[in-house]
Amino acid sequence: MTETSSRLLRLLSHLQTPRRWAAAELADRLDVTTRTVRRDVARLRELGYPVETLMGPDGGYRLVAGTAMPPLLLDDEEAVAVAVSLRTVGGQPVEGIGPAAVRALAKLEQVLPSRLRHRVSALGEVVDAPLPEPDMPSVDPDVLSVIAGAAAAGERLRLLFRGERRVVEPHRLVPVRRRWYLVAYDDARADWRVFRLDRVSEPARTGQRCADREVPGGDAAAFVLDRLYSIAPTYEVDATLHMPAADAVRRLRVDPAEVTPVDAASCRFRGRADTVPWLASRLLMLGCRFEVHSPPELADHLRDLAIRAAAAAGGTSATDGRAVAQAPPADERRATRKPTSSTR
Template sequence: MTTDTPARLLQLLSLLQTPREWPGGELAHRLGVSRRTVRRDIDRLRELGYPVQATLGSDGGYRLVAGKAMPPLVLDDEEAVAIAVGLRAGAGHAVAGVDEASVRALAKLEQVLPARLRHRVSTLQAATTPLTSGDGASIAPETLTVMASTVAGRERLRFAYRAGDGTGSRRLTEPYRLVSTGRRWYLVAYDLDRDDWRTFRVDRVSEPFATGARFTPRELPSGGAAEYLRRSIQRQQETYAFTVAFAAPADAVAARLPGWLGTPEPDGAGGCVVRGDSGDPVEWLAVRLAMTGFEFSVREPTELITHVRELGGRLSRAVGA
């Protein structure tokens, strides 16, 4: 029996957050109190803003329904571990769709996890190998959570950085945004030593350290963090323009193709066209286009057309066609 009212309310809230209807008698049994006490506790939760719906009947029932705002979640140990492991797995491999909001959620969760649960999360993740890990390099989730915390808290971030040519340096930055391309994570930040905006590949970052020094965010050049990153990548590598026609609706192709490759435009005949710029090898782009599962034809560049033709021939020969 839980005699402490705050503790009992948290236990009641945890039960109600399971998507089902709870008979009043079952809640009373679980909490070790009377049905009258359950009704009083339900009223307290409503006063705190939790939308608890009651149903009529011989025993009565309660369920937590969607409200105007999301109240704080109450998780048991197993639920907290499961969510942390899932977020770590997605964040560590820059899975498409797992963006900065997911990393912020992971940072918040790990900040409040008791030491015993953090150990369980680390142990479980170390013993688990994902079948697929995305196209980019894997990243220590701790690196992302430290960065996300400094972005949210407007706190200066210091870290060691390894450039593409292997040159190492120490950076002191004002972090602005974390951006996922679906293959890699990047940090967009103001580099205080170089007095300019910079982008950093997170898989090349080590020893991230939140300094505790607060700052007022500077104004990023127009276009937002994602657009700034796109332009930065284009400046750092040779790119080529490509045009690909798909025999599928634009919304269907958009759901299968990374957004940073381009936005599908309807062609008026039930299909769509994707135009974009890429710095990736044509071999990778050819495979990525094929992974959409839709019929397509490459209009340009010539190198991509040639590689798609050669790839199709190799695949046909592999099955004796």
């Protein structure tokens, strides 16, 4: 019985790899006969696993979607990857995903072997999960799943975008700065477009195949970033941070090229963002002293925050705080905001 159960688990592990498995190949992998493979497949079906028999000269099997979620088998690396992903997914602006991720993580950690539980715990101690922003619009998970299904199947998609009906050819979903974007070819405009998913509703698959197209540049993520920087106001920040450069890169989650060491205890951060409040929150959450050299809008915003914080603390002087924003003299201020155009 033990040998049979072990063999069933190994068979299930193979079938969970999304491909067609010939009976002879499975028999070779399990070191059994094809007749035994057929019996084991029948046992898996009795346990609720939807194993489909494929026709052909060699026959074959494939695990397909069923009416219920069967147990999954994960190897060590897959289990750790899923656990870490569940720890960090709470910051994504998908409606209801945070509580669902917590429930799934609790179930997973309950059955993790001790050797893997220690690895997951160690990663959790040093990885900072992004906090969801209170004003960040969320994405309906049903919208996300319908669009993802259409993109994976290569089907045209009908959707409502900011009140306008569109028919598009979905290509890729790209998460950027806690927002989700769809890269798609817009049939009516005969051009590639980027759609923010929190502005999309009523997606419906049409069943019509998409044309074989390649996103400009061949990289959907780079295409989204290029469009966002070209259509949105961008602020370039230049600040001295009183923390080691390696710590700043880790805490800010930025390209190391944006952080230059000044000495062992401080560094220069040069980056950009589309909003001043977002820049301010990133710097303040570092928990270290810093000086802002540009843009002046950021220094002004920090002063306003300091005044409000001082008032909330009962009249404490705004200069008593440890986060210091130093703006250049008024006659040296230069607007660092790039030209803007209307956003989609």
